[in-house]
Amino acid sequence: MTDDASETDRELSLGVPRGVLESLPEDGDNAAADMKQAVAGLEGSLEDAIDSADSEAEAASYAVDVVEHLEDRMETYDGFVPELRAWGQSPIYAIAWRNLYAELIAQIYEHDWLAAHIDRERNYRLVEDGIRFGDR
Numbered sequence: 854m855t856d857d858a859s860e861t862d863r864e865l866s867l868g869v870p871r872g873v874l875e876s877l878p879e880d881g882d883n884a885a886a887d888m889k890q891a892v893a894g895l896e897g898s899l900e901d902a903i904d905s906a907d908s909e910a911e912a913a914s915y916a917v918d919v920v921e922h923l924e925d926r927m928e929t930y931d932g933f934v935p936e937l938r939a940w941g942q943s944p945i946y947a948i949a950w951r952n953l954y955a956e957l958i959a960q961i962y963e964h965d966w967l968a969a970h971i972d973r974e975r976n977y978r979l980v981e982d983g984i985r986f987g988d989r
Contacts, residue, residue: 867899870956873952884949913973923954
């Protein structure tokens with residue numbers, strides 16, 4: 854990246870919060886391992902995209918794509934909760950995954966060098982979509 858932020862300022866760290874892991878039932882070891890693997894893959898992909906970006910604005914664009922993906926996943930798992938309850942099933946895993954996605958979004962925003970750029974990019978996309986919808 855060519856912006857002024859140093860390499861250490863642009864480091865990205867994501868993890869599975871202890872609270873999410875503790876919310877899993879005792880037999881949730883496989884789910885915990887899956888969550889850790891998913892977060893490691895997401896972190897690696899986002900780091901690669903940020904490292905290959907030419908600017909912090911471009912890095913933020915990648916981060917916004919990730920945030921939007923996580924929001925979609927969060928909504929999907931949130932939708933499973935009442936459905937599982939209706940079928941007499943425990944929604945604990947759906948709740949844990951939903952909470953994980955929400956926590957990851959918060960963790961991405963905790964990186965100060967990225968947060969302002971993410972907000973700008975999201976506002977840009979919102980306006981761009983509004984203009985496109987208005988032209989039809």
